[in-house]
Amino acid sequence: MRKYKKYVDISGFDINQENRGNAALSYGAISFLMERGLLRDDQDLIVFQYYRNPFKAKHLRLYKEDVDINNVKRKYYIVPVFGIEKWLLMRFGILLPFTRYGKMMRQVQYEAADYGGDGFSDIYGDRLFISRLYQTIPFMAAKVPLVILPQTIGPFTKNYNKEIAIKILKYADKVFVRDNKFENELKLLNIKYERTKDLSAYMKPQKWDINIKNNAVGINISGLAYFNCFKGLENQFDMYPILIMRIIELFRLKGCNVYLIPHSYRWSKPSKDNDDLLACRDVYNKINNNKNVFLIEKDLTSPQVKYVISQMSYFIGTRMHANFAAIYTNVPVFGLAYSYKFKGAFDSNGLDGEAQTVMINNITNDKIDQIIEKINNHYTRSIR
Structure with missing residues (x-):
């Protein structure tokens, strides 16, 4: 890596996202880069946003925010850039030396690319795959070094998308992966890489003023599954609300204190x-007697949510990164999965994905008893 410059670009950086799992990737990226000696305390963060219309006020205004992560204060800049400058760079390799873009681009040490954890793939469509590269492609044209942050690479359904990904991987100075999904291809391509944990593992829990009772069981209820109308996944979770009520009943009968924990809100x-x-909130209000059931109803940051989960004796999550919060704080965990990636993620972290996850898509009422039994069996083994 070259000598230290003023800025580092962490693509997708946003610690204020409603999805605390995605926000955890931003927190984790800072901790990961600091731990690896790739980010100094005196370096600030930067992201470029490209636009076509030069007459809108928001396209002229430099956004600046103070962020404090791991007791280190930094500036975070979102820099608006008129599209013609990007076109000159991409088409002719010209970086205008007298513009804000040209001056700040020359002060970027590297891009740390996080494509959403599992977004370095075209399974969600060509448009989304390409859109995630909005920082990377101009940086490559400007010959700015690239670090691929820990994430899942692939799969790719189309060869031309895979060729783009391979070009980026070959260009990168460092490649980190969180699982073995693309390892064989990386070896065949002779691309050096390092396997490590998901970025959220590096985000430290932040203690706050809450008193968690003994024998606490946390349940993350996904709004995506509960309301069952999220575009692309609608009508796959008809039985999910019933399943959640049965899980709550299971642990209340055991004398546990049940905490309902939102993770994306x-x-x-x-x-x-x-x-x-x-x-x-809807589940909590539908329970006739709320004794020993507690709703976490507070505008928490991602590290604060992780702290709550870390205080549980047992945890059941539907959001993958809610499960990661339990996994990386050594809380026994069971995943209610709506993607095959859950099992692989559990396996990759030394857990038993077969015993500790269950698919909840399109389940029928008679399947619920089997799921409850599977959860109960794992819980019983975990507390011995």
């Missing part, structure tokens, strides 16, 4: 098809 103006807090 917007404190103001929540999304009605995807909000965990709305789902948790």
Whole structure:
């Protein structure tokens, strides 16, 4: 890596996202880069946003925010860039030396690319795959070094997308992966890489003023599954609300204190098809007797949510990164999965994905008893 410069670009950086799992990737990226000696305390963060219309005020205004992570204060800049400058760079390799873009681009040490944890793939469509590269491609044209942060690489359904990915991987100075999904290809391509944990593992829990009772069982209820109308996944979770009620009943009968924990939610103006807090609140209000059931109803940061989960004796999550919060704080965990990736993620972290996860897509009522039994069996083994 070259000598230290003023800025580091962490693509997708946003610690204020409603999805605390995605926000955890931003927190974790800072901790990971600091731990690896790749980020100094005196370096600030930067992201470029490209636009076509030069007459909108928001396209002229430099956004600046103070962020404090791991007791280190930094500036975070979102820099608007007129599209013609990007075009000159991409088409002719010209970086204008007298513009804000040209001056700041020359002060970027490297891009640390996080494509959403599992977004370095085209399984969600060509458009989303290419859109995630909006920082990487101009940086490559400007010959700015690249670090691929720990994430899943692939799969790729189309050869031309895979060729783009391979070009980026070959260009990168460092490649980190969180699982073995693309290891064989990396070896065949002679691309050096290092396997490590998911970025959220590096985010430290932040203690706050909450008193967790003994024998606490945490349940993360996904608004996506509960409301069952999220575009692309709608009508796959008809039995999910019934399953959640049965799980709560299971642990109340055991004398446990049950905590309903949202992980992806917007404190103001929540999304009605995807909000965990709305789902948790609805479940809580439908329980006839709320004794020993507690709703975590507070606008928490991602590290604060991780702290709550870390205090559980046992945890059941539907959001993958809610499960990661349990896994990386050594809390026994069971995953209610709506993607095959759950099992692989559990296996990759030394757990038993077969015994500790179950698919909840399109389950029928008679399947619920089997799921409850599977959860109970794992819980019984975990508390011995």
